[in-house]
Amino acid sequence: MWLILVQKVAENIENVEEFGDLPPPVMRRLSQILSRRRAVSSKILNLFLRRTHKELNIYDCARMSTLSPLLVT
Amino acid sequence: MILIIPGLETDDYHRILAMMPDLTKLNLRFVTPMKDHIFYYMIENNESIRDLHLDSPNLVTDECWRQVFTKIGPRLQSLKLWNLNAAFDDDTAQVMCENCTGIERLKLKYVEKIGDATLTAISSLKTLKYLSLCFLRDTEPEPLLQIISSIGSNLQSLSLEDFNNSDDRLLQSIHEHCHQLTKLRLTNNDLFTDSAVASLFRNWSNPALTYVDFHGLRDVDMSNPAGPPEPVGLASDGFIALMEHSGSNIESLNIASCRHISCGAYETVFAENKQYPHLKELDISFNGNVNDYIAQRILACCPALTKFVVFGCFKIQDLKVPRGVVVVGTVRAKLTVEGILQETV
Numbered sequence: 001m002w003l004i005l006v007q008k009v010a011e012n013i014e015n016v017e018e019f020g021d022l023p024p025p026v027m028r029r030l031s032q033i034l035s036r037r038r039a040v041s042s043k044i045l046n047l048f049l050r051r052t053h054k055e056l057n058i059y060d061c062a063r064m065s066t067l068s069p070l071l072v073t
Numbered sequence: 074m075i076l077i078i079p080g081l082e083t084d085d086y087h088r089i090l091a092m093m094p095d096l097t098k099l100n101l102r103f104v105t106p107m108k109d110h111i112f113y114y115m116i117e118n119n120e121s122i123r124d125l126h127l128d129s130p131n132l133v134t135d136e137c138w139r140q141v142f143t144k145i146g147p148r149l150q151s152l153k154l155w156n157l158n159a160a161f162d163d164d165t166a167q168v169m170c171e172n173c174t175g176i177e178r179l180k181l182k183y184v185e186k187i188g189d190a191t192l193t194a195i196s197s198l199k200t201l202k203y204l205s206l207c208f209l210r211d212t213e214p215e216p217l218l219q220i221i222s223s224i225g226s227n228l229q230s231l232s233l234e235d236f237n238n239s240d241d242r243l244l245q246s247i248h249e250h251c252h253q254l255t256k257l258r259l260t261n262n263d264l265f266t267d268s269a270v271a272s273l274f275r276n277w278s279n280p281a282l283t284y285v286d287f288h289g290l291r292d293v294d295m296s297n298p299a300g301p302p303e304p305v306g307l308a309s310d311g312f313i314a315l316m317e318h319s320g321s322n323i324e325s326l327n328i329a330s331c332r333h334i335s336c337g338a339y340e341t342v343f344a345e346n347k348q349y350p351h352l353k354e355l356d357i358s359f360n361g362n363v364n365d366y367i368a369q370r371i372l373a374c375c376p377a378l379t380k381f382v383v384f385g386c387f388k389i390q391d392l393k394v395p396r397g398v399v400v401v402g403t404v405r406a407k408l409t410v411e412g413i414l415q416e417t418v
Contacts, residue, residue: 045088049089049092053093054096054097055098055100056093056098056101057101058100058101060102061085061104062103064086064106
């Protein structure tokens with residue numbers, strides 16, 4: 001049953017503001033589905049960042065952004 | 074020197090590391106934009122990372138890798154790296170092996186700049202339990218033998234892909250030194266002989282394996298598709314020995330392209346009185362000898378089967394498939410699922 005719910009959440013990910021109290025296995029499955037769709041952008045990454053969680057799995061980081069640091073000597 | 078990261082909130086990798094300071098496992102794939110400064114930040118701020126799994130961090134320099142291993146190596150429990158071709162050479166791997174003193178799980182796949190020296194260094198990792206290697210460079214057979222003889226007795230999982238210079242000595246060494254394996258993958262090799270594969274499994278003190286992947290163990294000679302008289306790769310005798318040894322426990326078996334396995338061997342392994350109660354996934358692609366009768370015997374002997382892959386088995390034309398089994402790769406075959414007639418394309 002929860003697999004269908006996870007699928008529904010993944011389909012409507014753009015409208016999700018917060019995951020709430022999801023356990024790590026569900027977060028992992030969501031990450032798999034969203035990564036397969038190449039949907040993990042900066043905004044969606046926010047949903048996965050939990051101070052209390054001890055693991056993070058993102059299977060496609062291609063849409064995440066990065067900036068080079070400036071070196072000041 | 075001060076490191077200023079402009080607009081920290083927009084740098085996603087820093088954000089991950091900053092917002093989850095207690096991370097123990099970091100598993101990120103397709104991370105090409107990751108650069109040195111992110112790793113330096115991780116060294117400084119994330120003191121509990123034990124499992125590091127990264128796919129294609131190609132902009133990270135060797136200097137940075139060495140620092141990472143020197144600083145966090147001793148606490149790493151598992152390290153998995155895929156698709157590195159710009160950096161990560163033998164010297165870096167040496168630093169890794171010197172510092173990762175407690176590592177249990179190591180996977181290095183498609184890492185271009187490492188070779189024999191890395192293999193020799195890996196043989197010093199006494200705590201390893203799970204080892205998975207797939208190099209792009211050609212390697213000599215001896216360093217692998219050294220790995221098996223020095224750490225083989227601890228290994229629970231061994232995956233060696235595309236080591237096509239390895240010969241029967243590797244199989245013999247596995248037979249002698251590995252006694253705790255549950256997963257064994259040896260693929261794409263045309264130097265192993267059938268008799269050596271059979272002797273690996275006969276009288277082996279290792280318990281029955283649950284996961285076996287031997288795809289592509291066959292002779293490669295376009296002008297002689299039947300292979301030499303003395304069979305090469307996983308052929309009839311080796312297959313019978315494998316299933317006698319591990320049949321009771323095996324859950325996943327991949328023997329794709331092992332095309333020297335004869336009809337007789339299949340009939341022996343999947344005879345009327347044989348049962349493989351745990352086998353869930355079976356891949357026998359490009360084993361041209363498998364016909365309707367053998368395929369039907371396979372389905373009868375494997376009650377737990379869920380996935381049956383048969384690409385290139387053109388003799389399978391008409392198959393009665395039990396409900397719950399997915400048959401993948403048939404061409405123009407008629408598949409009947411418990412009374413429902415289905416035409417496959």
